Amino acid sequence: MASIKNDRRDFIKFSTLGILGLTLGGGIAISPYALQAEMRLRPPGAVSEDEFLALCIKCGQCLQVCPYHSIKLADFAKGHGIGTPYIDARERGCYACSAVPCVLACPSGALDHACEKPEDIKMGIAVLEFPNKCIAMTNTPVPKGHSQRIHNFVNEQRNITQLELDMLDKLDGFEGKQCTLCADMCPIPSPLGAISMIQASNGKKPEIYEGCIGCGVCEEVCPANEPAIVVKPRLTYEDYYIKGIKS
Numbered sequence: 001m002a003s004i005k006n007d008r009r010d011f012i013k014f015s016t017l018g019i020l021g022l023t024l025g026g027g028i029a030i031s032p033y034a035l036q037a038e039m040r041l042r043p044p045g046a047v048s049e050d051e052f053l054a055l056c057i058k059c060g061q062c063l064q065v066c067p068y069h070s071i072k073l074a075d076f077a078k079g080h081g082i083g084t085p086y087i088d089a090r091e092r093g094c095y096a097c098s099a100v101p102c103v104l105a106c107p108s109g110a111l112d113h114a115c116e117k118p119e120d121i122k123m124g125i126a127v128l129e130f131p132n133k134c135i136a137m138t139n140t141p142v143p144k145g146h147s148q149r150i151h152n153f154v155n156e157q158r159n160i161t162q163l164e165l166d167m168l169d170k171l172d173g174f175e176g177k178q179c180t181l182c183a184d185m186c187p188i189p190s191p192l193g194a195i196s197m198i199q200a201s202n203g204k205k206p207e208i209y210e211g212c213i214g215c216g217v218c219e220e221v222c223p224a225n226e227p228a229i230v231v232k233p234r235l236t237y238e239d240y241y242i243k244g245i246k247s
Helices: 002-024 049-055 061-065 101-105 148-155 162-172 217-221 237-242
Strands: 071-073 085-087 124-128 195-199 204-208 229-233
Touching: 061 071, 061 101, 124 204, 124 237, 148 162, 217 229
Parallel strands: none
Antiparallel strands: 071 085, 124 229, 195 204
């Protein structure tokens, strides 16, 4: 509850600043994103972006029920869709809860209730965007303290859940080992259908398959300073890996 109150307070603050900026600027928006669509990673079950923006009533119910604190509310500085829920995968991916509670909590249809289980989720597609940053490819062990950033995020929450603590325990166990984090931390029930580590020239590298739901956990847990693997919102496996759509 504290998390949703904080997000709502920030939403009001930035919305007020945005309106003030429009007034003082004679109708010119402060944010360079205010008049352009910005693709964002939406929660599970999100309908097409246009429909989502039309249907979402900005109630924050999806955020409130998320046991991993994965969902945030967009503020004025983030562009269009002020007050709508999104996921910053580098900060916290979606852990594909078995009952998909965020969808069940949505009262407006912005999150489609036909999304009933993790395999139904289609948020985007994972991509090894920066292979030169992938420590698995150079056979570099997972460094000490690799999970501190994620521990810090969890510790900032006022209502830490057991699911988060269990996730941290698993994450910490990779320290000093060959990096397989993106594959082994994948939360979907059949992760080998989504991502696996394959042999590369000097080590291993992640390979993405059709079962990838774009949850963003791989991006979150990547131990590189900047993630080697990222999620492309709204794209499917076919879009990126077969049709070659890159945006």
